[in-house]
Amino acid sequence: MGARTPQTMEFGHLSAYGYRGKTSMTTQYIFSFQQGDGKNKALLGGKGANLCEMTQIGLNVPPGFVISTEACLDYLQHHRLPDGLMNDVRHHMQEIERTTGKTFGGKSQPLLVSVRSGSAISMPGMMDTILNLGLNRETLQDLIEATGDPRFGFDAYRRFIQLFGKVALGIPDEKFDAHFEEVKRQAGIKADVALDADHLKEISELFLQVVREETGRPFPEDVYEQLELAIKAVFDSWMGRRAVDYRREFRVTEKMANGTAANIVTMVFGNMGNDCATGVGFTRNPGTGANEMYGEYLVNAQGEDVVAGIRTPKPVHELAKEMPDLYRQLSELRNKLEQHYREAQDFEYTIERGVLYCLQTRNAKMNAAAMVRTSVEMVKEGLISKERALLRINPELLEQLLHPQLDPHNKIPPLAQGLPASPGAACGKCVFDADTAAMMGKAGEAVILLREETKPEDIHGFFAAQGILTSRGGKTSHAAVVARGMGKACVAGAEDIRVDVRSRRAQVGEVLIHEGDIITIDGGTGLIYLGEIPTVAPTVSEELQTLLGWADEYAELKVHANADTPEGAKKALAYGAAGIGLCRTERMFNAKERLPLVIDMILAEDPESRAAALEKLFPIQREDFVKLFTAMAPFPVTVRLLDPPMHEFLPSEHQLEDEIQALKKYETMIKGQRVTLETLSGHLTTLPAPFDLLNEEVISKAIAKKELMLKKVRDLYEVNPMLGHRGVRLGMSYPEIYKMQIRSVLEAAALCAQQGLKIAPEIMVPQVITAEELKRVKEYVAEVRQETETRYGLTLDFKFGTMIETVRACTRAGQLAELAEFFSFGTNDLTQATFSFSREDAENKFLPLYNEVGLLEDNPFEVLDVKGVGQLMKMTAEFGRHTRPGLKIGICGEQGGHPQSIRFCHHIKLDYVSCSAPRIPIARLAAAHAKLLEHEFFNHS
Ligand code: PEP
Numbered sequence: 039m040g041a042r043t044p045q046t047m048e049f050g051h052l053s054a055y056g057y058r059g060k061t062s063m064t065t066q067y068i069f070s071f072q073q074g075d076g077k078n079k080a081l082l083g084g085k086g087a088n089l090c091e092m093t094q095i096g097l098n099v100p101p102g103f104v105i106s107t108e109a110c111l112d113y114l115q116h117h118r119l120p121d122g123l124m125n126d127v128r129h130h131m132q133e134i135e136r137t138t139g140k141t142f143g144g145k146s147q148p149l150l151v152s153v154r155s156g157s158a159i160s161m162p163g164m165m166d167t168i169l170n171l172g173l174n175r176e177t178l179q180d181l182i183e184a185t186g187d188p189r190f191g192f193d194a195y196r197r198f199i200q201l202f203g204k205v206a207l208g209i210p211d212e213k214f215d216a217h218f219e220e221v222k223r224q225a226g227i228k229a230d231v232a233l234d235a236d237h238l239k240e241i242s243e244l245f246l247q248v249v250r251e252e253t254g255r256p257f258p259e260d261v262y263e264q265l266e267l268a269i270k271a272v273f274d275s276w277m278g279r280r281a282v283d284y285r286r287e288f289r290v291t292e293k294m295a296n297g298t299a300a301n302i303v304t305m306v307f308g309n310m311g312n313d314c315a316t317g318v319g320f321t322r323n324p325g326t327g328a329n330e331m332y333g334e335y336l337v338n339a340q341g342e343d344v345v346a347g348i349r350t351p352k353p354v355h356e357l358a359k360e361m362p363d364l365y366r367q368l369s370e371l372r373n374k375l376e377q378h379y380r381e382a383q384d385f386e387y388t389i390e391r392g393v394l395y396c397l398q399t400r401n402a403k404m405n406a407a408a409m410v411r412t413s414v415e416m417v418k419e420g421l422i423s424k425e426r427a428l429l430r431i432n433p434e435l436l437e438q439l440l441h442p443q444l445d446p447h448n449k450i451p452p453l454a455q456g457l458p459a460s461p462g463a464a465c466g467k468c469v470f471d472a473d474t475a476a477m478m479g480k481a482g483e484a485v486i487l488l489r490e491e492t493k494p495e496d497i498h499g500f501f502a503a504q505g506i507l508t509s510r511g512g513k514t515s516h517a518a519v520v521a522r523g524m525g526k527a528c529v530a531g532a533e534d535i536r537v538d539v540r541s542r543r544a545q546v547g548e549v550l551i552h553e554g555d556i557i558t559i560d561g562g563t564g565l566i567y568l569g570e571i572p573t574v575a576p577t578v579s580e581e582l583q584t585l586l587g588w589a590d591e592y593a594e595l596k597v598h599a600n601a602d603t604p605e606g607a608k609k610a611l612a613y614g615a616a617g618i619g620l621c622r623t624e625r626m627f628n629a630k631e632r633l634p635l636v637i638d639m640i641l642a643e644d645p646e647s648r649a650a651a652l653e654k655l656f657p658i659q660r661e662d663f664v665k666l667f668t669a670m671a672p673f674p675v676t677v678r679l680l681d682p683p684m685h686e687f688l689p690s691e692h693q694l695e696d697e698i699q700a701l702k703k704y705e706t707m708i709k710g711q712r713v714t715l716e717t718l719s720g721h722l723t724t725l726p727a728p729f730d731l732l733n734e735e736v737i738s739k740a741i742a743k744k745e746l747m748l749k750k751v752r753d754l755y756e757v758n759p760m761l762g763h764r765g766v767r768l769g770m771s772y773p774e775i776y777k778m779q780i781r782s783v784l785e786a787a788a789l790c791a792q793q794g795l796k797i798a799p800e801i802m803v804p805q806v807i808t809a810e811e812l813k814r815v816k817e818y819v820a821e822v823r824q825e826t827e828t829r830y831g832l833t834l835d836f837k838f839g840t841m842i843e844t845v846r847a848c849t850r851a852g853q854l855a856e857l858a859e860f861f862s863f864g865t866n867d868l869t870q871a872t873f874s875f876s877r878e879d880a881e882n883k884f885l886p887l888y889n890e891v892g893l894l895e896d897n898p899f900e901v902l903d904v905k906g907v908g909q910l911m912k913m914t915a916e917f918g919r920h921t922r923p924g925l926k927i928g929i930c931g932e933q934g935g936h937p938q939s940i941r942f943c944h945h946i947k948l949d950y951v952s953c954s955a956p957r958i959p960i961a962r963l964a965a966a967h968a969k970l971l972e973h974e975f976f977n978h979s
């Protein structure tokens with residue numbers, strides 16, 4: 039029955055069961071596990087929906103009910119629970135009492151419940167949960183009587199007081215921990231399990247006193263008051279700092295998850311003796327993806343002990359020896375879960391006096407390698423379709439696979455070893471708390487967060503750290519689960535490390551690690567090293583190749599690479615690029631041995647001397663293109679003509695002034711003297727090429743050249759260089775530069791053709807604003823083409839096109855398409871032009887604020903601004919294709935490698951996206967997603 043407003047009470051005979059959604063009359067806020075729709079995660083939260091679904095497919099789930107996310111939103115809006123909600127809660131509690139034969143707050147067989155948070159999107163550990171609710175002085179006695187186990191009773195009681203005190207009453211853990219540790223100290227006890235009933239009773243009394251002191255009120259004895267406070271606390275935790283930070287970091291929007299449900303679940307106990315246990319399981323190994331049950335358990339323990347890493351649990355296969363029948367049941371549970379959900383599951387279970395209960399299940403968070411392997415294997419096992427195999431992997435996750443690994447030939451011995459909890463290698467300064475990690479991370483330092491164990495409140499430290507290291511806890515501890523979710527390296531349970539946060543150091547045997555010392559961790563092996571260990575580039579696994587091959591079968595967008603060298607091209611091919619979408623030729627100019635030639639070309643005073651300098655560059659560029667085309671054959675290679683302003687190839691004004699000054703000092707020193715190396719030794723480091731300078735004449739020539747450069751640098755000075763003399767404007771001012779580049783491309787193409795290679799070169803013009811510019815460059819191309827075809831006696835096959843990176847080019851796309859055979863959106867510049875701010879200034883000054891307070895959703899230089907820049911692109915594509923149907927269009931700005939941007943590019947029917955090589959696997963998968971999700975709503979207006 040749902041929560042009712044006073045009006046609906048009049049219609050009490052109308053059952054609200056089965057009713058969905060709101061009307062002015064009634065809203066159903068509560069759903070029993072038998073009744074809730076397991077598919078409706080938005081309403082019931084992921085945990086609640088799964089509890090309902092598991093109950094309904096016949097798994098042994100403790101009875102309970104879900105209070106919906108709508109109730110949470112209503113509560114957060116009005117600062118009180120919806121009218122009548124607690125009445126309905128009572129009704130449902132009575133239902134549980136009937137099923138279990140226990141009584142909530144009652145004599146004999148007291149019913150205890152947990153109140154668990156759970157939103158539509160899994161946010162592990164980010165919101166609050168309360169266990170053992172329903173205990174008070176009276177029910178405690180009943181529990182002890184019913185179980186005949188005072189130690190168990192007091193243990194449950196003290197846990198409840200602390201958890202309830204922290205979550206519902208806002209009392210910090212430390213207030214309780216101090217008493218707990220003191221009792222242990224006085225009793226001379228190290229491990230919690232060694233505490234007896236009297237100790238735990240004493241601790242409970244001390245905890246009750248803490249509550250009185252901290253709140254000015256006794257601990258609530260009324261179990262329904264406890265329940266109400268707990269429900270409110272769980273709802274409040276939706277807006278808690280951890281949850282808010284998490285949503286911001288992972289871009290969990292309101293549409294994806296709005297509010298948390300509160301799940302009220304009958305408590306079952308894994309800590310009632312040695313025929314009890316509690317554990318966490320994965321239906322497949324989340325580290326490797328192997329098709330085997332994986333997990334850990336603790337005998338005679340409560341679930342939080344496993345998750346919090348307070349005791350180090352045993353691997354699940356040991357249960358086969360310890361409780362063979364239950365292990366068999368657990369394997370059955372695992373199979374049923376996978377068969378039903380058709381997805382690897384991460385589940386929690388408890389064995390209470392020999393009976394197995396499943397407490398929760400959710401899709402397993404696995405690292406990228408495991409996701410890829412399970413996708414491929416589940417398709418081969420016939421469990422899922424290829425579409426599902428692709429869609430279950432967030433493309434961004436693949437970035438993990440492209441993480442560096444520790445050099446396998448490393449000879450440095452490890453300092454310690456823990457459990458390999460989340461793969462990847464990470465290196466950084468060791469820090470001992472989350473605040474310091476966050477502070478240093480913000481300052482741009484690489485840090486490794488080293489803790490005894492982590493807690494949900496450490497989440498900001500996780501965001502900032504390169505990797506996480508704990509000295510306690512297992513592979514399913516908080517540290518491991520959260521790090522895996524974030525794709526960060528984690529080593530857990532390195533028990534040889536003794537962490538002493540107060541003195542800001544840790545110790546391994548004789549070795550001390552101070553805060554700030556560099557350490558390296560390998561989340562794939564669990565090894566920990568002192569100092570920095572070299573890393574090696576990752577490789578593309580066979581499984582990833584299979585998966586991306588499937589992605590290509592679905593994707594309509596092709597994925598090209600931004601690459602400028604043959605090595606870059608090979609890397610791009612290894613990642614599966616179907617072409618080079620952007621070869622920035624200026625990078626070819628910047629090589630050390632070429633720069634002097636480029637400088638000579640810039641310093642040239644007239645076209646003839648410039649042509650002479652260019653003549654030296656020509657064969658070098660042609661050779662570059664031959665290599666590039668050969669490496670990429672038969673795929674297209676889009677060569678962009680020179681783009682940056684000339685001064686970028688010259689030293690800065692300051693640097694030149696300093697060098698000239700140093701040379702002059704040097705000149706005075708050696709004038710008329712016999713110079714020896716010794717007399718100069720003090721000055722050698724400040725001078726370029728000192729041995730050449732042992733001669734006065736050489737020095738004065740060097741000074742003259744530097745002075746000429748300085749003059750040129752001053753001549754070339756621009757107030758806004760990025761909006762100045764660059765791109766095609768250079769081609770208009772210095773046609774000989776563009777002609778040399780065009781000749782290099784076309785002669786390289788001719789040489790390749792002579793070798794019988796099938797290649798597809800493309801010449802692309804940057805920064806175009808008028809069709810007239812493009813027309814002139816096209817004339818240069820025609821002229822060079824004719825010369826080259828005559829010289830080589832063949833017909834060249836290539837394309838000519840333009841970048842679209844100015845707003846004017848967008849508006850003139852129809853005219854540009856008369857000349858261009860392809861367009862490529864340069865969304866780095868187009869974004870800058872549309873927003874009228876530069877990336878550098880924006881990211882350094884105001885963009886973080888804009889993102890934080892919601893003035894802008896994303897960084898438009900990373901994620902395509904579909905509502906602004908995207909609209910220009912859409913219009914441009916329409917204009918262009920109106921003139922030239924079938925016009926080839928792509929994107930080569932940074933955003934071309936971002937999944938959300940790729941979805942938009944598919945939506946406006948671009949032909950390809952081009953991105954840096956390591957993003958190619960991400961882009962290929964994202965292109966398949968874009969196709970598979972094309973019928974789903976996509977808001978871009
Ligand atoms: C662009 O502007 O998007 C682009 C690819 O060109 P560059 O980044 O070289 O300016």
Ligand code: MG
Binds near residue numbers: 804843864866867
């Ligand atoms: Mg550009």
